[in-house]
Amino acid sequence: xxxxxxxxxxxxxxxxxxxxxxxxxxxxxxxxxxxxxxxxxxxxxxxxxxxxxxxxxxxxxxxxxxxxxxxxxxxxxxxxxxxxxxxxxxxxxxxxxxxxxxxxxxxxxxxxxxx
Amino acid sequence: xxxxxxxxxxxxxxxxxxxxxxxxxxxxxxxxxxxxxxxxxxxxxxxxxxxxxxxxxxxxxxxxxxxxxxxxxxxxxxxxxxxxxxxxxxxxxxxxxxxxxxxxxxxxxxxxxxxxxxxxxxxxxxxxxxxxxxxxxxxxxxxxxxxxxxxxxxxxxxxxxxxxxxxxxxxxxxxxxxxxxxxxxxxxxxxxxxxxxxxxxxxxxxxxxxxxxxxxxxxxxxxxxxxxxxxxxxxxxxxxxxxxxxxxxxxxxxxxxxxxxxxxxxxxxxxxxxxxxxxxxxxxxxxxxxxxxxxxxxxxxxxxxxxxxxxxxxxxxxxxxxxxxxxxxxxxxxxxxxxxxxxxxxxxxxxxxxxxxxxxxxxxxxxxxxxxxxxxxxxxxxxxxxxxxxxxxxxxxxxxxxxxxxxxxxxxxxxxxxxxxxxxxxxxxxxxxxxxxxxxxxxxxxxxxxxxxxxxxxxxxxxxxxxxxxxxxxxxxxxxxxxxxxxxxx
Numbered sequence: 001x002x003x004x005x006x007x008x009x010x011x012x013x014x015x016x017x018x019x020x021x022x023x024x025x026x027x028x029x030x031x032x033x034x035x036x037x038x039x040x041x042x043x044x045x046x047x048x049x050x051x052x053x054x055x056x057x058x059x060x061x062x063x064x065x066x067x068x069x070x071x072x073x074x075x076x077x078x079x080x081x082x083x084x085x086x087x088x089x090x091x092x093x094x095x096x097x098x099x100x101x102x103x104x105x106x107x108x109x110x111x112x113x114x115x
Numbered sequence: 116x117x118x119x120x121x122x123x124x125x126x127x128x129x130x131x132x133x134x135x136x137x138x139x140x141x142x143x144x145x146x147x148x149x150x151x152x153x154x155x156x157x158x159x160x161x162x163x164x165x166x167x168x169x170x171x172x173x174x175x176x177x178x179x180x181x182x183x184x185x186x187x188x189x190x191x192x193x194x195x196x197x198x199x200x201x202x203x204x205x206x207x208x209x210x211x212x213x214x215x216x217x218x219x220x221x222x223x224x225x226x227x228x229x230x231x232x233x234x235x236x237x238x239x240x241x242x243x244x245x246x247x248x249x250x251x252x253x254x255x256x257x258x259x260x261x262x263x264x265x266x267x268x269x270x271x272x273x274x275x276x277x278x279x280x281x282x283x284x285x286x287x288x289x290x291x292x293x294x295x296x297x298x299x300x301x302x303x304x305x306x307x308x309x310x311x312x313x314x315x316x317x318x319x320x321x322x323x324x325x326x327x328x329x330x331x332x333x334x335x336x337x338x339x340x341x342x343x344x345x346x347x348x349x350x351x352x353x354x355x356x357x358x359x360x361x362x363x364x365x366x367x368x369x370x371x372x373x374x375x376x377x378x379x380x381x382x383x384x385x386x387x388x389x390x391x392x393x394x395x396x397x398x399x400x401x402x403x404x405x406x407x408x409x410x411x412x413x414x415x416x417x418x419x420x421x422x423x424x425x426x427x428x429x430x431x432x433x434x435x436x437x438x439x440x441x442x443x444x445x446x447x448x449x450x451x452x453x454x455x456x457x458x459x460x461x462x463x464x465x466x467x468x469x470x471x472x473x474x475x476x477x478x479x480x481x482x483x484x485x486x487x488x489x490x491x492x493x494x495x496x497x498x499x500x501x502x503x504x505x506x507x508x509x510x511x512x513x514x515x516x517x518x519x520x521x522x523x524x525x526x527x528x529x530x531x532x533x534x535x536x537x538x539x540x541x542x543x544x545x546x547x548x549x550x551x552x553x554x555x556x557x558x559x560x561x562x563x564x565x566x567x568x569x570x571x572x573x574x575x576x577x578x579x580x581x582x583x584x585x586x587x588x589x590x591x592x593x594x595x596x597x598x599x600x601x602x603x604x605x
């Protein structure tokens with residue numbers, strides 16, 4: 001239960017930062033926090049107390065499928081963490097360029113695109 | 116079950132992925148090789164896709180269990196008529212976009228073609244995915260490659276477009292991931308066929324899940340409350356990528372169709388009213404904003420938003436009138452054809468003028484009239500003038516909406532008039548008031564794709580039965596019972 005509350009808090013904090021803050025760095029931080037909230041949610045959905053590793057063969061499938069830990073959410077979260085890392089790295093690189101071109105990190109002052 | 120059929124189109128993804136790496140590795144030393152790798156790999160992808168198209172026409176649904184693990188546990192890739200029709204279009208337009216880029220991209224070819232191949236991998240992967248996990252991963256590949264491609268020019272416009280697109284789009288994919296987490300919590304599986312079996316219709320979480328998915332994929336498809344990224348991104352990216360963004364939108368449309376038909380099989384009529392409402396907003400807002408543009412890429416981006424609205428209008432009507440789905444699929448095919456034709460024409464103009472502002476184009480460069488006629492045919496097809504492909508599908512949309520709610524027909528007709536207005540405006544500024552003395556020839560690699568697409572517009576216009584037959588074939592096999600049965604090998 002605690003994990004769900006924590007993930008909800010992270011989701012709310014992340015979404016709030018992402019939407020309300022004007023600074024680009026803070027927006028990216030909000031995005032990271034938001035994704036972490038989703039990751040914790042997914043991982044805690046896949047948690048099974050006392051589960052065993054999913055080492056499947058054709059022989060033991062029926063016995064262990066009831067007590068094994070499903071590796072699916074862990075694989076998904078691991079993939080998503082890597083994706084988020086690359087997005088954050090790319091965003092930081094672009095933010096450097098934004099500062100070089102515009103001299104500011106405030107998203108409301110980026111106004112070359114209108115309409 | 117008959118004998119096993121090899122799914123060739125899946126290898127197209129692998130070839131494009133390999134070519135992305137090959138471009139990056141070989142291109143460091145020999146930059147000139149990059150476009151040839153891209154053209155060769157997209158052509159191979161096209162051939163492989165057409166082989167699978169033949170198999171799907173014969174067998175309706177082709178599946179492949181990767182690594183031999185059976186359905187709910189392993190990775191399944193599925194090609195049913197809906198996905199193979201869109202895949203064939205994507206592969207064709209992708210090949211044409213590689214040809215058009217050949218002369219368009221003159222510097223930093225390695226970056227361009229690596230990212231180009233990765234975007235194609237993302238779109239094709241979304242169309243192949245048989246589970247939510249792969250759908251998510253390929254959507255992320257598509258998104259990350261397109262963020263970097265939007266920033267390609269490294270000037271003010273493309274950098275601003277890229278960072279805004281990144282923030283909005285990453286939030287949207289976050290919502291998709293959240294909905295996947297909910298789906299996993301409810302069913303304990305991510306295989307689409309398995310979800311469709313295990314997901315009851317009574318859970319109170321379903322509206323939340325569906326709302327999150329509609330927001331996330333609606334963002335990718337550029338439905339109206341979530342459309343703001345598209346004109347910026349299209350304007351920031353090199354012009355041939357505009358056509359690829361149309362395909363990326365269609366991948367979002369496909370994902371929504373897949374959720375509707377296969378995973379959730381929604382029968383609640385109010386969801387369709389929601390879709391109709393969103394689509395009407397999309398059509399009107401896209402067309403009105405397109406009217407104000409002076410930049411050809413932004414104008415075409417808004418035009419494609421408006422056309423996606425037509426697809427969703429037909430789709431929303433589909434629950435109330437059976438022909439709606441047919442119209443949606445047919446219009447989707449046509450949108451891909453004429454929108455990419457328009458973007459390729461714009462690419463020729465921008466290649467000559469060095470700017471995407473319509474007034475600057477008209478002052479700085481003049482091409483042979485073939486380009487003007489091709490642009491006009493593309494625009495008239497988008498308006499829905501008889502004897503062109505847009506007319507055939509829009510006619511079905513008008514008729515079906517007339518049966519359901521005449522007000523929608525009036526709106527659809529009015530938006531067509533608006534489409535004519537901005538089409539005439541763009542044509543007038545760029546071709547009729549052209550004051551330039553500088554004459555340029557259209558490069559042959561750009562001319563051939565444009566002429567083929569023009570021929571496709573005219574052919575589907577005077578012979579619409581072909582398009583209707585394709586769409587009917589798709590609609591007949593939409594019921595998820597076939598899909599589920601084939602995935603589990605029943």
